[in-house]
Amino acid sequence: MFIKVYDKSPYESYLVDVVDRIKLDDIDEAKKFTFYNGYIGEKQFYEEIKSCGGIKAWNIRLNLSGEVQYDFFIIHEGYLIHIDVKNFSGRYTYRDNNFISESNYVIKDPISQLNSAHFKLKVFCEKHNLNYIVKSYVLFINETFTVSGFNGHSSILFRNDLQRIKASLVNEPNQADIKAMELIVSYHLNKSKNEQRIHYYPFEQLKPGLKCPSCFSFLKKFESFERKIECSCGHKVSKKEAVHLGFETVRRLKNDAVKSSEIAAYTGVSESTIKQIMRNEYEYTGSTCGRKYINRKQREIFLREARQVYYYRKMEENV
Numbered sequence: 001m002f003i004k005v006y007d008k009s010p011y012e013s014y015l016v017d018v019v020d021r022i023k024l025d026d027i028d029e030a031k032k033f034t035f036y037n038g039y040i041g042e043k044q045f046y047e048e049i050k051s052c053g054g055i056k057a058w059n060i061r062l063n064l065s066g067e068v069q070y071d072f073f074i075i076h077e078g079y080l081i082h083i084d085v086k087n088f089s090g091r092y093t094y095r096d097n098n099f100i101s102e103s104n105y106v107i108k109d110p111i112s113q114l115n116s117a118h119f120k121l122k123v124f125c126e127k128h129n130l131n132y133i134v135k136s137y138v139l140f141i142n143e144t145f146t147v148s149g150f151n152g153h154s155s156i157l158f159r160n161d162l163q164r165i166k167a168s169l170v171n172e173p174n175q176a177d178i179k180a181m182e183l184i185v186s187y188h189l190n191k192s193k194n195e196q197r198i199h200y201y202p203f204e205q206l207k208p209g210l211k212c213p214s215c216f217s218f219l220k221k222f223e224s225f226e227r228k229i230e231c232s233c234g235h236k237v238s239k240k241e242a243v244h245l246g247f248e249t250v251r252r253l254k255n256d257a258v259k260s261s262e263i264a265a266y267t268g269v270s271e272s273t274i275k276q277i278m279r280n281e282y283e284y285t286g287s288t289c290g291r292k293y294i295n296r297k298q299r300e301i302f303l304r305e306a307r308q309v310y311y312y313r314k315m316e317e318n319v
Contacts, residue, residue, distance in 0.1 A: 001173065002050060004057040004185045006042065011196040016216060017252050021207040025199060040216065041087025041141045042071055047214070048162060049074075052169035055181045061189040064120040069192075073184060075177045076169055080132035082121055083157075083165075084114060089142045094150035110138050114155055124187075130180050139165075203254040208266045210237070210245050221268025242267045243277045247293060257285065257292035 008016065012035060018024070019032055046058055054076030061069050074081040088107065092099040099107035118136035125134060139157040150156075157165070173181075210219045214235035222229055222239060230236045237245065246263040254262070260274045267274075278284070282293045 001054075002046075002056045002058060003178070003181055004060070004188070005046070006039070006059040007190075008039075009192070009195055011198050012039070014198050014200075014252055017211065017249055018201060018206065019216075020218070021253075022201050022205055027196075028199060031196060037087050038085070042085045043214075044087075045072065045083070045085045045139065045141055045162075049166060049169065052166050053171045053173070054169045055173035055177045057181055057185050060184065061192060062120075062124065062184075062187055063189060064124060067189060067193055068117055068120055070117065070121070073181065074169065075132065075173065075181050077171060078133060080121075080125065080130065080134050080180075082118065082134070082136040084110075084117070084136070084138045086110070086138060086140050087142050088140060089144045090146075092145070092147045094147050099147055099150075111153055111155060114138050124184075128183060130183070132180070198255075200253075200255050203250075203256075206253055210242060210249060210266055213237075213245065223268065224270065239269055239273065240277055243269055243274050244296070246274075247278070247282070247296070257294050259292055 015028060015031060015036055016039070018028075019036055024032060042058065049056065049072075054074045056075075057073045059069070059071065060073060061067055070082055071085045072081075072083040074083070086107070088099075088101075090101055092101050092107070094100075097109040097111065099110065101107075114136050118134065121136065122134050124130075125132060137155050137157050139161070141159055141162070143159045145158070209221065211217065212219050212231040212233060212235050215231060215233040217231065217233070219231055219237065219242075220229055222242060226239075228236050228238050229242070243263060246267040246269070247258055250258045250262045250266055260271045260278065263269070263274050263278075264271050278293055281296060283295045284291050284293045286292050
């Protein structure tokens, strides 16, 4: 059970949507390599372990004599486990504690970086009387990632270790573990000091289409007879879900109010169906012909998971 998932910043949400729609500038291209690829790897790990036992949190930033970012925390059977997920691909060589790619990209001493974060986490736990055995690991999740000349390390995991991780997380959390994770999450820094600016690309030059909420590849557009479409990853999207996704995608990319014709261009859903869905669920301006949709009306949603009930006032899914 997760009590916190990844809360993308406005820039990160925009980058996820704009990638593969237009040629990116140098700053966004560099960020694509670090954040975007990393987020996809973390999302894969989240999907793999979300139904496993323990109490879990995704993407925690703590102020520990400086900002420290932790990908995943798992509390299970007396352990607090920190997992740093990396989504590098291709062939690497181990040299002087670094992993070096065939194109000479260097992953600098991942064990030393992990040890630094591990030490600070232990100090945090001692300060807040969290009496857990702390374990930290780096997980290279991409199945194409290989390293030659590396004899292994107890803190370095690879894709083939994933099933072993899942098999070890079998028990539901107790109330003490839930409270402990809630305490950790309460210290999360909502805004990073490294927040990026958004460079909006011309909306009319962007490749239209929806992206799969699960794997972020482009979805096929709806045909008139289809009630659902299915991504190659297996994720299914209904027409109504597609309209909501279309609105959020266009609004984010356009940074402005949204027309039904724009949602139709991104989804393949007819404008009549879009207007029917939007009429009661979205705020808008303008008359019937010139109507533009601004925001989704607030809804109160109860999410039930394991033994806990969480109450959200929520306008969009941010995972």
